Amino acid sequence: MKRIRVLVTKPGLDGHDRGAKVVARAFRDAGFEVIYTGLRQTPEMIAETALQEDVDVIGLSLLSGAHNTIFPRLISELKARGLEDLLLIGGGVIPEGDIPSLKAMGVAEIFTPGTPTGKIVDFVAARAG
Amino acid sequence: MTDTAADLLAGSRRALARAITAVENDAPEAEAILRAVHPHTGGAHVIGVTGPPGAGKSTLTDHIAKAFRAAGERVGIVAVDPSSPFSGGAILGDRIRMGDLALDPGVFIRSMASRGSLGGLARHAADAAALMDAAGMGVVLVETVGVGQSEVDIARAADTTVVVLVPGQGDGVQAIKAGILEIADIFAINKADRDGVPQLEAELNAVLDLAERRPAWRPPVLRTVAKTGDGVAELAENIVRHLAHLRESGGLESRRLARAEAELLARLEEGLRRRVVAAALPPERLAALAARVVRREADPYTLTAELLAECFAG
Numbered sequence: 001m002k003r004i005r006v007l008v009t010k011p012g013l014d015g016h017d018r019g020a021k022v023v024a025r026a027f028r029d030a031g032f033e034v035i036y037t038g039l040r041q042t043p044e045m046i047a048e049t050a051l052q053e054d055v056d057v058i059g060l061s062l063l064s065g066a067h068n069t070i071f072p073r074l075i076s077e078l079k080a081r082g083l084e085d086l087l088l089i090g091g092g093v094i095p096e097g098d099i100p101s102l103k104a105m106g107v108a109e110i111f112t113p114g115t116p117t118g119k120i121v122d123f124v125a126a127r128a129g
Numbered sequence: 130m131t132d133t134a135a136d137l138l139a140g141s142r143r144a145l146a147r148a149i150t151a152v153e154n155d156a157p158e159a160e161a162i163l164r165a166v167h168p169h170t171g172g173a174h175v176i177g178v179t180g181p182p183g184a185g186k187s188t189l190t191d192h193i194a195k196a197f198r199a200a201g202e203r204v205g206i207v208a209v210d211p212s213s214p215f216s217g218g219a220i221l222g223d224r225i226r227m228g229d230l231a232l233d234p235g236v237f238i239r240s241m242a243s244r245g246s247l248g249g250l251a252r253h254a255a256d257a258a259a260l261m262d263a264a265g266m267g268v269v270l271v272e273t274v275g276v277g278q279s280e281v282d283i284a285r286a287a288d289t290t291v292v293v294l295v296p297g298q299g300d301g302v303q304a305i306k307a308g309i310l311e312i313a314d315i316f317a318i319n320k321a322d323r324d325g326v327p328q329l330e331a332e333l334n335a336v337l338d339l340a341e342r343r344p345a346w347r348p349p350v351l352r353t354v355a356k357t358g359d360g361v362a363e364l365a366e367n368i369v370r371h372l373a374h375l376r377e378s379g380g381l382e383s384r385r386l387a388r389a390e391a392e393l394l395a396r397l398e399e400g401l402r403r404r405v406v407a408a409a410l411p412p413e414r415l416a417a418l419a420a421r422v423v424r425r426e427a428d429p430y431t432l433t434a435e436l437l438a439e440c441f442a443g
Contacts, residue, residue: 002154003217003242028218033242038225045231049224052237054146082143 004032004128006057007050009041011074014064019092019113023059026117030125043070047077050086056128059120062092067102075106087128091120131158134165137264142237145264149239152256163256166263171385173205173262174372177283178272179312180293185319187226188355189293189364190272194230196365197268203235205261205269207254209283212242219243223272237261251282252395258286286388288381289371291315291364294333296325310336313348314371317364321352346374405440 008024010017017039024034035053037046050058058078062070067090078084090102091111099110108127111120133151136144148166151159178190187208194204208223219242230236239257243250258269273283292313310333318329333350349367353360375381406415421427 001244002156003244005150024220028213028220029216031216031218033212033218034220035224035240036220036222037231038222038228040228041231045228048231049238051143052146053240054150 004057004124005035005053005055006032006059006124006128007035007037007046007053007055008059008061009037009046009049010039010061011041011043011046011070012062012064012066013040014062014066015039016063017061019063020059020061023061023091023117023120026121027059027124030121032121032124043073043077046074047081047083050078050083051081055086057087057089057124059124060088060090062090062094065093067092067094068098071102071107072105087124089120089124091115130165131161133158134162137162137166137260138169140265142264145237145260146239148260149257152260153241153244153253159256163259166260169263170259171262173258173266173269174289174368175258175262175269175271175287176368177287177290177312178270178293179274179283179290180317180319181295181298182274184293184295185353185355186272186274186293187223189291189317189319189353189361190223190270191227191230192353192355192358192361193291193365193368194227194236194268194270196361198233198235200365202267203265204237205258205264205266206230206236206238207241207257207261207269207271208238209241209243209250209254209271209273211274212244214245217244237264237266251286252392254283255286255392285312285391288375288384289314289368291317291368293317293319294329295320296323296329314346315364315367316348316350317353317360318350319353319355321360322354322357326352345378346371346380405436409436409440 006027008020008027010020024036027034035049035055037049046058060070060074071090078086084106088107089109089111090107094110094112102110109123133144133148137148148162151162178186180186190206190208194206197204208221210219210221210223212219221240221242223240224238227238230238241254241257254271258271261269271283271287290312294316296318316333318326330350337348351360351364351367353364375384418427418432422429422432
């Protein structure tokens with residue numbers, strides 16, 4: 001039987017992982033299998049993990065303000081591995097004004113603080129189920 | 130041969146990842162992939178690492194993998210974590226302890242949820258290990274939480290089983306109860322910088338010396354501190370020594386024969402069950418028969434015999 005596999009990860013030097021853990025937990029409770037890597041991942045590590053784990057979705061937690069750097073680098077690492085079709089989502093402190101350009105480069109959705117976890121789960125279930 | 134199998138054998142990591150997914154999902158193409166790679170398996174040293182939650186298995190597995198990498202081996206890791214019995218989902222967190230290995234091209238790590246399927250976990254983990262073997266990994270580490278029958282089954286699929294224990298979690302009798310004494314080829318007392326190590330060591334040794342028959346291989350009881358890497362070199366040496374012992378004593382062949390027998394029987398059971406259910410036991414009929422059993426109008430023994438007769442008559 002197929003189950004949705006999601007990589008939940010935190011790139012860069014930001015150590016605040018509560019949001020990522022809350023979302024990971026919501027995914028598990030929705031019946032998804034969550035690969036949780038913990039902190040301080042590089043875009044290359046994230047792409048390689050996504051490949052080995054054959055995930056359907058990558059969820060990036062970003063609170064450091066580095067989203068405009070990290071997402072393009074991750075997307076190029078994913079392309080190098082033939083993984084550009086993966087559903088890529090982000091969450092955290094990301095200014096509204098930056099969202100359109102992130103979406104234009106291939107990020108499917110950005111969830112900002114205050115988003116109910118159910119909304120994120122529904123989005124993933126609809127797009128990756 | 131399927132494309133996935135051919136690509137896997139040619140060294141594609143993506144193909145290996147997809148093949149494991151196919152096996153895990155019992156996808157239609159899984160059997161063809163396994164069939165195609167089977168002639169290319171049998172070369173890897175499969176090592177089971179098991180023990181109670183929080184014993185430090187992931188960190189220790191990370192160190193063991195590095196020791197084998199330093200010796201020039203390519204290493205595969207299958208890390209199993211439990212699925213939630215309520216939602217069926219899982220949080221697979223073994224990679225948190227294996228960050229340094231993420232970018233090593235000689236290492237392939239796959240997290241696997243137990244999925245609580247009827248004995249399916251052991252088969253899925255063993256098949257994933259076989260796929261890594263076929264992909265050229267000289268060492269495959271299979272890490273599981275050592276509680277329950279499916280973990281014992283996984284251990285049976287390994288050439289060498291390392292049981293990880295920590296001091297201060299109950300006496301040696303707990304270890305006997307858990308059935309892990311019988312499956313251990315090597316004991317690692319992890320977190321050995323804590324109190325209670327000599328006691329646990331003495332208890333394990335005492336229990337091992339109670340064995341009636343003197344085995345040719347007496348499981349060594351080692352001390353490790355996974356956090357610092359202390360004792361890991363000795364653990365890796367003992368793992369290699371155990372494989373050498375198995376080769377010399379003929380134990381490797383007998384273990385692998387027993388494993389092949391068990392696998393044939395398990396696959397046969399599953400195939401038969403599937404056929405019988407498909408032919409004679411749609412869900413409504415199963416529910417109706419179950420209701421008769423509960424009302425004491427029929428007994429399960431007679432019903433089983435009747436169903437089998439119905440399926441295999443003539």
